[in-house]
Amino acid sequence: MPIPSRDPHRRDQRSYRNAFRSADYRRYFPAGVFSTLGSWTLRFLLGWSAWELTASATWVGAVAGLMLAPALVLSPVFGIVADRVNPRNGLLITVILQGAVAAAAATAMLLDLYALPALLLFATALGVATSAHTPLRLALVPALVPRESLPSAIGFSAITFNTSRILGPALGAWLLSVAHAEAAFIAAALLMFCALPFLMIISGAPRGPESAAHDRFLVQLADGWHYTRRHAPIRLVFGFTLVNALLGRTVIELLPALSGQLLSGGPTTLATLTAGAGLGSILGGLLVSRQGSGEERLLRLLGGALATGAILVAGLGYASSLQAVVVVIALVSLITTVAGTTSQALAQLLVDDAYRGRVLSLWTMLAMGAPALGALAMGWLADRYSFPPALLCFAVLSMLMLVWLYSRRRKLRADSAG
Numbered sequence: 001m002p003i004p005s006r007d008p009h010r011r012d013q014r015s016y017r018n019a020f021r022s023a024d025y026r027r028y029f030p031a032g033v034f035s036t037l038g039s040w041t042l043r044f045l046l047g048w049s050a051w052e053l054t055a056s057a058t059w060v061g062a063v064a065g066l067m068l069a070p071a072l073v074l075s076p077v078f079g080i081v082a083d084r085v086n087p088r089n090g091l092l093i094t095v096i097l098q099g100a101v102a103a104a105a106a107t108a109m110l111l112d113l114y115a116l117p118a119l120l121l122f123a124t125a126l127g128v129a130t131s132a133h134t135p136l137r138l139a140l141v142p143a144l145v146p147r148e149s150l151p152s153a154i155g156f157s158a159i160t161f162n163t164s165r166i167l168g169p170a171l172g173a174w175l176l177s178v179a180h181a182e183a184a185f186i187a188a189a190l191l192m193f194c195a196l197p198f199l200m201i202i203s204g205a206p207r208g209p210e211s212a213a214h215d216r217f218l219v220q221l222a223d224g225w226h227y228t229r230r231h232a233p234i235r236l237v238f239g240f241t242l243v244n245a246l247l248g249r250t251v252i253e254l255l256p257a258l259s260g261q262l263l264s265g266g267p268t269t270l271a272t273l274t275a276g277a278g279l280g281s282i283l284g285g286l287l288v289s290r291q292g293s294g295e296e297r298l299l300r301l302l303g304g305a306l307a308t309g310a311i312l313v314a315g316l317g318y319a320s321s322l323q324a325v326v327v328v329i330a331l332v333s334l335i336t337t338v339a340g341t342t343s344q345a346l347a348q349l350l351v352d353d354a355y356r357g358r359v360l361s362l363w364t365m366l367a368m369g370a371p372a373l374g375a376l377a378m379g380w381l382a383d384r385y386s387f388p389p390a391l392l393c394f395a396v397l398s399m400l401m402l403v404w405l406y407s408r409r410r411k412l413r414a415d416s417a418g
Helices: 023-053 057-068 070-084 089-111 114-142 149-176 181-193 196-200 210-214 215-232 232-253 255-263 268-287 295-315 322-350 353-385 387-417
Strands: none
Touching: 023 057, 023 089, 023 114, 023 149, 023 181, 023 255, 023 268, 023 322, 057 114, 057 232, 057 255, 057 295, 057 353, 070 114, 070 215, 070 353, 070 387, 089 114, 089 196, 114 322, 114 353, 149 181, 149 196, 149 215, 149 255, 149 268, 215 353, 232 255, 232 295, 232 322, 232 353, 232 387, 255 268, 255 322, 255 353, 255 387, 268 295, 295 322, 295 387, 322 353, 353 387
16 A cells, blocks of 8 residues: 555656756755765764774764754754745855854864864754754755655755765865865865855745744644654654664764774775765665655665665674775665655655645654764764674664564555555
8 A cells, every 4th residue: 555645646656857857956956065065074074083082982973973963852943943934044044054163163173172072062063053954955945846856856965965975075084184184174164155155046945834933833843743643654754764864874973983993994994984885875866866756666665775774784794894894885875875865755745835844854853863872872882892793783673673664554554445
């Protein structure tokens, strides 16, 4: 049985339309390229700093967690904001804030104030800015393309995200090798500021409904929560999103520690692993960008990707060479991208427009917040027992969760048929 759709006449649709046929999406795309490239450069530099300052997988996990954990608390709030305002204007603010974090880190290095407390502060600030940026971006993109172009737009966004995952760390590692670290942070800030002119020329950005501006935040928050709780197909998609966040996303967040503990590598090794992850994710994004809006087909793709990912993660800790680890990381990243973009596409297709910002903020809370907890837990397990048993533990847990979710899917199908 297909997942029940808010539009039953479209549930079996297999049509495909390229997102670049939309003029507003073509205007938005360069902004996404610059801001994402700058963000990945900054994330790489903060992760590298964590290992350089502490040589501890636990602290690397803590820094990764701080870059993601604010989404657990703040994403629902910013989801309400996304339903109230023109999300294009919100993105202008969040891009400026992320650029300011990079500039502040460069300034701290120049003043010789860059120590662990400053690093934790910058990671937290980036996490707050990101927790605002993501719901606003997710609310904006569907307004720039027609419904049948949503998987295409989300897939191209994943390609942008993961190309930046290659180029950002490569740029950061190159700057670390030929210049000072503060130059790398300044480059990250400049890249994000380059996104601003492109955001300003988007003409079709929506405004929040007039009625929403008069509702209290807590009322809107409760409405979004109750809508999601009553929407069984969206709850199912959120369950798969949680598995992906705790599995592949957690592994990707711990690449600095994997590089240091498994391979005894430095910045170049980390950049190589990150490039492998980016390459796999580009291929995953291309795969999803060619999908239509058929919800049942997307769900099958999501479940199969996660099951394959659990097997790959279980074997990652036993890869003994840089080449083998790069290959497995690339495959894990491909699977993670397919699962993440597919779950986002399903959530976008299933939600009613009036609740889009709030529901997608909950999706963000899972997709970005759960890896924060996962990275901290896996980092602690790796420090205590090493990475192979830690990775195996997460893989087994994820497979058990998948079995339970498929049992819920069968129940949903039976209830709908009845």
